[in-house]
Amino acid sequence: MTNQNIVENVAVKLLQLAVTELPQDVKEALQNAYRQEESKAGKTQLKAILNNIELAEKTRTPMCQDTGVIIFYLKAGAQVKGLNKIEEALRNATKRATKEVPLRPNAVNPFTQKNTGDNTGRFIPFIHWEIVPGNDIEITVFPKGGGCENVCALGMLRPGEGVKGLKKFVVDTIIKAGAKPCPPNIIGVAVGGGADIAMKLAKETLLRPLNQSNPDPKLAKLEKELHEAANSTGIGPMGLGGKFTVLGVHVEYAERHPASYPAAVAVQCWAARRASARIHPDGTVEYLTHKRPK
Amino acid sequence: MATYKLKTPISEEDVRKLKVNDVIYITGTMFTARDSAHKRALDYYKQDKKMPINPQGLAVFHCGPIVKKENTKWTIVAAGPTTSTRMDLFEDEFIKNYKVRVVIGKGGMGKKTTDAMKKYGAVYGAFTGGAAILAARAVKNVKSVEWFDLGMPEALWILEVEDFGPLAVAIDSHGNNLFEDIRKKVEENRPKIYEKLGI
Numbered sequence: 001m002t003n004q005n006i007v008e009n010v011a012v013k014l015l016q017l018a019v020t021e022l023p024q025d026v027k028e029a030l031q032n033a034y035r036q037e038e039s040k041a042g043k044t045q046l047k048a049i050l051n052n053i054e055l056a057e058k059t060r061t062p063m064c065q066d067t068g069v070i071i072f073y074l075k076a077g078a079q080v081k082g083l084n085k086i087e088e089a090l091r092n093a094t095k096r097a098t099k100e101v102p103l104r105p106n107a108v109n110p111f112t113q114k115n116t117g118d119n120t121g122r123f124i125p126f127i128h129w130e131i132v133p134g135n136d137i138e139i140t141v142f143p144k145g146g147g148c149e150n151v152c153a154l155g156m157l158r159p160g161e162g163v164k165g166l167k168k169f170v171v172d173t174i175i176k177a178g179a180k181p182c183p184p185n186i187i188g189v190a191v192g193g194g195a196d197i198a199m200k201l202a203k204e205t206l207l208r209p210l211n212q213s214n215p216d217p218k219l220a221k222l223e224k225e226l227h228e229a230a231n232s233t234g235i236g237p238m239g240l241g242g243k244f245t246v247l248g249v250h251v252e253y254a255e256r257h258p259a260s261y262p263a264a265v266a267v268q269c270w271a272a273r274r275a276s277a278r279i280h281p282d283g284t285v286e287y288l289t290h291k292r293p294k
Numbered sequence: 295m296a297t298y299k300l301k302t303p304i305s306e307e308d309v310r311k312l313k314v315n316d317v318i319y320i321t322g323t324m325f326t327a328r329d330s331a332h333k334r335a336l337d338y339y340k341q342d343k344k345m346p347i348n349p350q351g352l353a354v355f356h357c358g359p360i361v362k363k364e365n366t367k368w369t370i371v372a373a374g375p376t377t378s379t380r381m382d383l384f385e386d387e388f389i390k391n392y393k394v395r396v397v398i399g400k401g402g403m404g405k406k407t408t409d410a411m412k413k414y415g416a417v418y419g420a421f422t423g424g425a426a427i428l429a430a431r432a433v434k435n436v437k438s439v440e441w442f443d444l445g446m447p448e449a450l451w452i453l454e455v456e457d458f459g460p461l462a463v464a465i466d467s468h469g470n471n472l473f474e475d476i477r478k479k480v481e482e483n484r485p486k487i488y489e490k491l492g493i
Contacts, residue, residue, distance in 0.1 A: 041462065048422035055427040064424040065360045065372035102371060104360045105446055113330070115445030147377045147401075147423065167491045175480055179401040179473055180377050182423035229487050233480050238423055239401060240462065241476045271424045 003082040003279075004089045007137065010277050010285055011072070011093030014141045016101045018275035019062040022053055023289045025209040026247070026272045033184055033237070033244040042242025046184075049237075049270055064271045067103040068143035070094050070125035073207070077134035080281075086137070087127060094118070094125045106146070128204075138288075140207060140276040148185065148269040151177035154199055157261040166191055166263050167226065173265040174230050174246070179239020182269035184247045186210065187230065190264045193254035198264035205250040206268045219251045226251070237270075247272075299457065303351025304395040306415035312463050314470040318419055319459035320396060323437070323452065324353040328376060330448040331441055332384035339391045346440035347452055349392040353419075356381055356399030357429070358447025361436065368436040370453070374426035375400040378418070386410035402464055402473025412469045419461030420472075432458040 022030075030053070034046040056063035072090050076083055095118045097103055107121040108114065119125065132138075153176075155169040170189055177185075190201035214220040226249040236242025247270070256262065276288040295315045300308060302322030312318065325347060327335065335345055359373035378399030381388075385397060385407040395416050397403070400423035411417060421429060435454040442449045464472040 044460075044462075045422050048425045048428060052422070052425040052428050055431075059427065061427055061430075062360060062372045063426060065358060065374050065426040066376070066424075067360070102360055102362055104358065104372075108445065115447070117445070145424075150377065164491075164493050168488065168493045171484075171487055171491070171493075175484060178477060178480070180379060182400065225491065229491055232483055232487050232490070234476065234483050235480055236476070238420070239473060239476060240420065240464075241479070269424060 003080065004085040006279055006283055006285070007086055007089040007139070008093045008096070010279060011090050011139055011141065012097045012100065014139060014275040014277055015070070015093065015097035015103065015143065016060070017290045018141050018143055018273040019067050019101060019103065020060050021057045021290060022063070022272065023209065023274060025211045027053065029210045029247040030184070030270060033247065037237065037242050037244050039236050039240070039242030041240040042237040042244060045237040045240060046244070062101065062103065064145060065104055066145040066147065067106065068145050069106055070119050071128070071142045071144065072125055073128045073140040073142065073204070075130045075132045075138040077136045078131050079135035080137055090125055090127060091120050094120050103143070135281045137279045138276060139279070140274060142207065143273050145182070145269050145271065148181035148267045151181045151267050152199070153265045154195055155263045156195065157263050159256070159259065159261045161261065165261065167229070169263045170226055170265055171229055173267070174235070175233055177267055178235055181267045182271070183235055183239060184237055184244040184270050186247050186268040186272050187226070187249045188252070188266035188268065189226065189249060190252040190254070191262065192256035193262060194257065194260065195262050197254050198262040199266065201252040201254060202264035202266035205252040206266055206272070207274055208250050210248045214251060223249045223251050300396070302353065304353070305351065306395070309395045309415050309417055310467050312417050312466055313468070314463050314466045314472045316463040317460045318396070318463060319457040320353050320461070321456050321458070322352070322454070324355050324398070324455055324458065325349070325453065326355045326357045326359060326449070326451040328356060328358050328448050329380055330444045331450050332381055332388055334441060334444070335392065336384055336387050345392070346450060349394045351393065351395055353396035353398055354388070354394045356397070359430070359451060361446060361451065368439060370430045370433045370436060372426035373429040373433060374424050375421045375429070377401045378403050382407055389414050389416050398461060402471065408465050408469060408471045408474070411465055411467050415467050417463050417467055418465035419459070420464040421461055429458070432456060
């Protein structure tokens with residue numbers, strides 16, 4: 001089989017895995033929230049969430065009807081042959097998964113409001129490319145719902161406001177979002193770079209497993225501080241009150257322009273769907289986020 | 295806090311009995327409508343054109359489902375609620391013109407909608423966001439699909455449901471709004487959070 005075929009088949013599998021089964025770290029965080037939530041309304045919501053993900057896994061059905069706009073993150077080995085065919089393979093995989101899983105057709109033309117019907121179109125699915133040494137291809141799919149996407153925020157803060165300004169922006173964004181992004185959420189925060197870089201990093205940091213702490217101790221401390229702050233708001237599961245507004249906060253940064261302090265907050269709903277696999281040159285596939293793909 | 299099982303068509307009298315924090319289950323007919331369908335429904339009303347169904351006494355569900363067609367039959371695969379605040383743009387007029395009695399969604403709705411619910415007699419039932427399979431299980435039959443030109447998520451899916459719920463009554467027809475109450479509490483917490491973070 002050529003690389004293109006393998007990539008297409010793996011990508012279909014990853015889309016199916018992502019929308020039907022949450023990674024272990026997310027499941028554990030939700031179970032933990034259910035055990036510890038004190039608000040009755042909040043606990044009821046978490047119980048429904050847990051029941052729903054169990055059913056999704058059992059019946060191989062998408063846990064949420066909003067299967068997102070399809071985004072791929074690729075780490076392609078510089079020695080891999082046929083890199084020019086991968087985009088086509090991922091587009092085909094998206095079309096196939098839309099029918100086979102099925103996924104909801106979520107690609108709409110912003111001028112005519114017409115739905116393309118197959119989750120592909122101009123720039124969609126979007127592919128983030130990274131060329132890395134070696135000859136493996138690592139594919140991550142990240143189907144993110146629209147409700148939580150709608151509350152993502154970019155603040156071009158003033159450098160004089162610094163980290164205090166950043167903290168306030170994060171808290172204000174979470175409070176403003178309230179019940180809308182299906183809490184408990186995961187919050188991706190990135191500062192620096194520029195408007196586009198900050199948002200790209202904020203979103204990408206949502207892919208880090210919840211049980212992995214930030215390797216930078218200063219950032220790990222900031223994450224903890226923001227996590228506690230978010231869970232002191234009282235928004236709670238589905239915004240019906242409680243202490244679990246977020247499951248985690250992840251912080252990333254890039255150096256900034258002396259005159260700019262771009263701060264991006266990417267919000268992820270509780271259905272934090274992601275799936276990754278690595279394709280080796282001999283065609284064998286290693287699934288990284290899900291144990292035994294069925 | 296009480297639990298009610300409602301059958302469509304639901305009367306104004308039935309809906310007026312409900313209070314925030316009550317739990318309801320709906321059996322009968324409901325239909326999905328999101329941004330585009332609400333907009334078209336209001337345009338139809340202005341033009342004196344009939345909607346494909348009569349919404350009076352029914353429940354409108356803010357939902358863009360995943361639906362599968364096998365042979366000629368549609369089945370619902372996943373059907374969780376979408377964020378209702380987007381429909382705040384239309385819902386007061388929609389309730390006024392079409393007399394729906396229950397609005398189902400997630401995340402709550404604003405003052406304009408709350409006022410319309412009080413005036414015309416309707417409630418907002420919150421369903422757990424993302425719990426798409428739990429919702430799909432209560433759908434017994436897809437009666438029909440209308441306005442399919444709007445796309446699968448935006449079309450009007452007319453559904454036969456059995457004990458659709460639990461729905462937490464989060465806005466009642468007496469002006470109470472649970473989400474608004476939580477928001478007020480969150481606002482009270484905000485200065486304490488700022489202080490702790492040294493802002």
